[in-house]
Every structure is written in structure tokens, then in C-alpha cells.
Amino acid sequence: MLNSPPANEGDAAASAASAASGSPPRASRVHLRTIIAWITTLVVGVAVVVSAALVFLTSFINHTSELLAAAVESVRLAEEIEIDLLLHSRANDPLIQEDIAGDLRGKLAAAEQYVTTPAEAEVLRRAVAVVDAYLAGVPGDPRRRPDAAYAAVQQLVDVNVAQSIEAQASARRWNSLADAIGITAVALLVIVAGLLLWWLRARAFRPLWDIARAMETFGSGDLDARAVEAGPAELREVARRFNQMASALSAQRRAQMTFLGGVAHDLRSPLCTLRMAVSALDREAPPPDARTRVTMGIVARQTGQLERMVSDFLDIAKIEAGELELRMHGQDLRDLVHVVCEQFRGWSPRHPIELATQGVPVQIRCDELRIEQAITNLLSNAIKYSPDGGPVHVVVSSAAGEAVVAVTDRGVGMQPEDRRRIFEPFTRVGLSRESIPGAGLGLYIVNKIVIAHGGRVEVDTAPERGSTFRIHLPLAAPN
Ligand code: ADP
Secondary structure (H helix, E strand, O other), X not given: XXXXXXXXXXXXXXXXXXXXXXXXXXXXXXXXXXXXXXXXHHHHHHHHHHHHHHHHHHXXXXXXXXXXXXXXXXXXXXXXXHHHHHHHHHOOOHHHXXXXXXXHHHHHHHHHHHOOOHHHHHHHHHHHHHHHHHHHOOOOOOOOOHHHHHHHHHHHHHHHHHHHHHHHHHHHHHHHHHHHHHHHHHHHHHHHHHHHHHHHHHHHHHHHHHHHHHHHHHHOOOOOOOOOOOEOHHHHHHHXXXXXXXXXXXXXXXXXXXXXXXXXXXXXXXXXXXXHHHHHHHHHOOOOOHHHHHHHHHHHHHHHHHHHHHHHHXXXXXXXXXXXXXXXXXXXXXXXXXXXXHHHOOOOOOOOEEEEEOOOOOEEEEOHHHHHHHHHHHHHHHHHOOOOOOOEEEEEEEEOOEEEEEEEEOOOOOOHHHOOHHHOOOOOOOOHHHHOOOOOOHHHHHHXXXXXXXXXXXXXXXXXOEEEEEEEEEEOOOO
């Protein structure tokens, strides 16, 4: 089901409402490209800072872990040296002592590769000197003091333990710094993303939606629809150009309609004279031969058709100029529809009109002639677009504060995607437009009349299955 597009009157309000929907975005001098450049720079800046911090932190953590590994190795060697010193001092066999002394010297030499600070190098150098002095002394020599060698090696253990404690403390400090950098980076990114979303919504998307809405409203026939010129410079430029184009198109369309109205006005009198002359001729001096009678009939029918088209043109000119005057009266819609259906009865024997109305009055306020005109258009279309014949059902009902007239045919129907376009002037759709005559104005007028009454037109249709057109009108308030 599709609602008819709004017309000038309704849409003027709609576009005003669109302009005023919420608080319209403020015009800014900022360019979209400047904002995008700023945001990109900010995001890239944050990413570079965070990456640099990550590189720095990982190399520092690597360095700390190397320090810790060296300290652990130094402690392990120092403790082995201490054990060797103990074994050496207790061994009585000179051969075993010589073997242990070799081991000791080898381990002291190996300890050098794990030195990480000048202080540790100094402690190791002293330990090597004291251990060498111990090994060089002969038993009974006062310089041969295992406790002094043991103490010097213990110093090496102490230095490395102190270094590993310092490395751990430093690692903890850098860990806290890494946490702070990570949290700040995430907070910054969240703030940037939030600001970006807010800006996109308020300053970029809202104007964009307004432009899209204005385009849609304009496209559906409201020539007064204009976009709000707001937001970044580029979007304001798009809105300005759309407004210029819309003004040019609507001026052009109004000029065409004024011209059409003028031509229609001038055609009306000669056509009326022609129709009256034909009917007077037919009445006063009926043609004697069959051929002339047929010709006169054709002339009368074609003149009537021309008059209807001319009257459609005049109506359109009035609608476009906003001069569609309505003489509103209270009316039972059932009576009105009944009158129209009676006019159609017998019009085409292959299209029986079946009217169904509800038992209680369907009271509306309307311009009787205009609503009759709208229903007449729907009925004549139902017949016209059912070339193989078939009943036309007309139902009058009321529900939810609305009066509804539904006209259903079993004719050619339409593609669902065409339903919106058929309310535009001079628009004809489907294959039927080739074979069935028409100017594409009837539904445009129906729609405008119904909207001027505060109602709407809906369409249900399927190709080769027929169509239902529903006019919804507000029910009159009970007295
Ligand atoms: P016209 O009938 O003069 O072409 P309208 O404005 O009344 O102009 O209709 C516009 C178009 O809508 C028609 O050309 C036709 O393609 C389609 N249409 C209208 N009514 C029907 C209907 N009852 N069944 C199928 N198509 C319809």
C-alpha cells in the first residue's frame, strides 16, 4: 500500500517542518575537508605517539629482562664458586685441589660475560684478585684465607641481587607508565570517536538528511520544497545549488502551467460553442443518413473529451497557482458516491458498478463538486484500465476517524514501483499507456483535491490483477 505524495499545501508545511525539525544545524564556516584533515591528523598523531611508546617500552622490557637474566647467571656462578671454595679449603689431596682451582678460575672468567655495570666489574675484579691470592698461597700461608675469598665472591652475589631488585622496581615503574599511556590513548581515541560521531550527526548527517528529504519532497511534487542551507561549507553549497535548481524548475513549471492555463482558457469558449452547435444541430435537424449520424456522434464525443481535458488543464493551472478554492459543506459521503455511481451506471455495460455503503451516515465536510470530480476520475480510470471488462466495486465506510471510499477494478493493474509516480502530472505508466488514451492528469488532480481536504490517496495494485484506489478523508466532528 502506498500513500499519495503530499501536495503543495501539505508539503509547504512539511518542508517548513523539515527545516524546523529539532533545532536546525547551525551554519558553520568550517569545511568538511578541514574537519576530516583535523580528525585524521589527530588520529594519526595519537597512533604515532602510542606506537613510539610501545616500541620504547618493548625495548626497555627487553633490556630489563636481559639484566635480570645476567644477574641470575652471575648469582648462579658466584654460588658455584662459593661451593668450589668450600670444597677446595677442605680437600687434602693436592691433585683434587688443583682440579678445583682450575674450575674456580674458569668460572671466574665466565662470570665476566654477565657483568652489566662498572660497579659489578669492580666487585668481580676484586673477587678474582682475592681468589687468585687464596689459590696462590700454600697451606699454612697467612695469605691463604678462604673466608676472605668467600666474602669477596659473596659481594658479587649481593651486587647482582641488588641489581635484579633494582631492575624489577624499574620494570614496575615502566609498567605503570605503559598502563598510563594505554589508558590515555584509549581515552583520547574514545573522545575523538565520540566527537567525530557527534559532529557527523549534528553537523554533517543532519544537513545531509535535510537535503535528501527536500529532494524527495520536491521529487514527489512539492515545488516549494527547499533544503536548509546548513552544516559544513560543502553541504551548504550542495543545498544552495539544489535550491537554485529547484527554484529554476518550479519557475519553469509554473510558467508552463500558466501558459497551459491560458491556452485552455482560450480553447474553452470555442469548444463550448462547438459542442452546443453539434447538439443543437442534432436536436433541431437530426441528420437524415446513418453515416452523418455516426460522424456527428464522433464529433460530439471527441468534443466532450476535449472539454474534459481543457477543464483538467484549467484545474491544474489553478492548483499550481494555489488558487484551488473549496466551498466546504457538511455532506454524507454515501450520498455523494451514490450520485457519481448513478452517473456511471449504463455507461459501459461490460463494467457493472457495484456499490456497497455502511448503514450509518459517513459525515464529512467537503467541496461536493471537487470530491465528486475525484471519485468520477477514479471510476472512469477503473473502467478505462479494465479493457476486458469486469465489475467495478465501490465501497464507502468509516473507521478510526476517517471516511474511506475504495474503488476496485480487475483491470490491467500496475507495477508496484509505479504507484508513486502516477500522482505526478503528465505521468502515464505500464503498457496500457500505448493503447488507452489519456493525458496523465487525472490522478494528479484527484490527489491535490484530496490533500486540500486534509486527506490522502492510497493504492493497492498488481499487474494483470487490478487496482484499488482509496480516498481517505477526515470525518466531520459530530455537532
Ligand atoms: P490518464 O488516465 O489520463 O493517463 P491518470 O492521472 O488518471 O491519467 O492516471 C495516470 C496513470 O496511472 C495512467 O496512465 C495509468 O497508467 C495509471 N492508472 C490510473 N488508474 C489506473 C487503474 N485503475 N488501473 C491501472 N492503471 C491505472
